[in-house]
Amino acid sequence: xxxxxxxxxxxxxxxxxxxxxxxxxxxxxxxxxxxxxxxxxxxxxxxxxxxxxxxxxxxxxxxxxxxxxxxxxxxxxxxxxxxxxxxxxxxxxxxxxxxxxxxxxxxxxxxxxxxxxxx
Numbered sequence: 001x002x003x004x005x006x007x008x009x010x011x012x013x014x015x016x017x018x019x020x021x022x023x024x025x026x027x028x029x030x031x032x033x034x035x036x037x038x039x040x041x042x043x044x045x046x047x048x049x050x051x052x053x054x055x056x057x058x059x060x061x062x063x064x065x066x067x068x069x070x071x072x073x074x075x076x077x078x079x080x081x082x083x084x085x086x087x088x089x090x091x092x093x094x095x096x097x098x099x100x101x102x103x104x105x106x107x108x109x110x111x112x113x114x115x116x117x118x119x
Contacts, residue, residue, distance in 0.1 A: 094119075101114060
């Protein structure tokens with residue numbers, strides 16, 4: 001499916017997935033359980049803004065601008081490093097991801113289920 005940019009460049013297209021209704025509901029159930037586990041165990045850092053109910057790009061931008069303003073007001077040096085993570089998940093090593101999930105308490109059937117989904 002076309003996203004943006006030149007239609008002649010393959011990188012401007014994204015795959016579509018034709019999932020059954022059951023798969024979509026199942027995915028939401030897994031997401032809610034995983035999200036609940038992450039929140040109840042305070043796994044995500046406060047600075048994590050993506051994929052959270054209480055944060056978004058606007059809060060991330062506000063915090064960034066506020067921190068820069070405070071530093072400049074205090075005559076401190078300010079620098080930034082920005083990374084384009086547009087296609088980051090395409091490069092995630094599934095074995096490393098699964099070991100991280102286990103480290104954060106996702107084990108047993110839940111881990112096995114996610115392993116099957118990633119395959």
